[in-house]
Amino acid sequence: MLQIFLVTVPFFALIAAGYAAARGGALPLAAIPGLNVFVLYFALPCMLFRFGAGAPIDQLLDGAVALIWGVSALVVVGATVALTRNERIGWNDAAFGALVAAFPNTGFMGVPLLVAILGAQAASPTIISIAFDMIVTSSLCIALSRLGGADGHGAAKAMGQALRGILQNPMPWSILLGAAASASRLSLPGPVDRTVTMLAEAASPVALFTIGAVLARSAVLAREHRASALVAQAMGDATSPVRQAPMRDVLPVVAIKLVAHPLLVYGVARGAMALGLPLERQALVTIVLVAALPSASNVSMLAERFGADNGRVARIILWTTVAAFFTFPLAVGWLQ
Structure with a gap:
């Protein structure tokens, strides 16, 4: 167990460093979107491309992994x-809330962490889970979010926005290009390959640092919102209530993400294997550990865009990230 903590501590330490930098003022909040752009549009796509190009194409097209992960994600969404x-x-x-329970922080955190623990062979199942969550899980939850509207136009508009978001997101394209490179056995020219490699190597530390900064920004903005709402109430503005999601609306989702989700993936995988579905032990361990990751930080931005309670979502992300420092090594130790 000590050896597992020695591997995971640096990853969480980088998150803590980003949080401390943003909360302490060393990193201006206005600089955080720039870090996000660098990670999302440059470093992370290069890392996913390299892992995809270096993996055998049959591993990237593993239907067993996709089926088990997909069934588990849909169950988590429905149950939540x-x-x-x-x-x-x-x-x-x-x-x-269902999206933040079903969507792990796979891109920013999962790929580098799982490769560090399990080796390069963990990249393929992790990439499959990323693709499913970005395309299916996110779209499903956005569609569900519109069911409370007066008509179906809101759902159609939301699905259009979700589709545009998928098409504009470089991560699916980098995965697709990596798979194409793997299938065709093509390699990049030397200078291009070196450039991609340098960007890919920057992805892990910058992404983890950015996670912490994003969490700190959410905490600062929530505090400022509560302060402004209290001032408005003191001045008699009844239209500005102080709203903060109670912990009874936060902790159950945290438990679903960090406990129920990995256990469900494990149970579904074991059941599928008993029925004869071919799934390698390494892939089983990988997808269970993907499910044990904290919630994806980008769900907070989606919640804000679609008018959901972003404060509740941000608190769930924060608490899953803090709790995962303890629960994730336990999950690794259990599976090993």
Whole structure:
């Protein structure tokens, strides 16, 4: 167990460093979008391309991994919506609560962490999970978020926005290009390959640092919102209530993400293997550990775009990230 902590501590330490830098003012909040752009549009696509190009094409097209991950993700979404929707939480907030429960921080955190623990062979199942969550899980939750509207036009518009977001996201394209390079056995010219390699090597530290900075920015903005709302209330503005999601609306989703999700993936995988579905032990371990990761930080931006309770989503992301420092090594130790 100590050896596992020695591997995982540097990853969480980088997140903590980004959080401290943003909360302490060393990193201006206005600089965080620039870090996001660098990671999302430059470093991370290069890392995914390299892993995809270096993996055998049959591993990138592993239908067993896609089926097990997809079934588990859909169950998590459905169960989370059913368990959390109430008089305080409508369809919009329930749907994005489900997304933050089912969508791990695979791109920014999962790929480098799992490769460090399990080796390069962990990249292919991880990439499959990223592709499914970006295309299917996100689109499903966005569609569910519109069910509380007065008509179907909101759902159609939301799905159009989701489709545009997928097409504009460089991560699916980098995965596709990596798979094409793997299938065709093509290699990049020397200077281009070196440039891609340098960007890919920057992805892990910058992405982890950015996660911490994004969490700190969410905390700062939430504090400023509460302060401005209190001032407005003191001045008699009844239209500016102080809203903060109670912990009873946060902790159940944290438990689903860090406990129920990996256990469900493990159970579905074992059941599928008992029925004869071919799944290698390494792939099983990888997708269970992907499910044990904290929630994806980009869900907060999606929640804000579609008018959900972004404060609740941000708190879930923060608490899953903090708790995963302890729960993720336990999951690794259990599987090993």
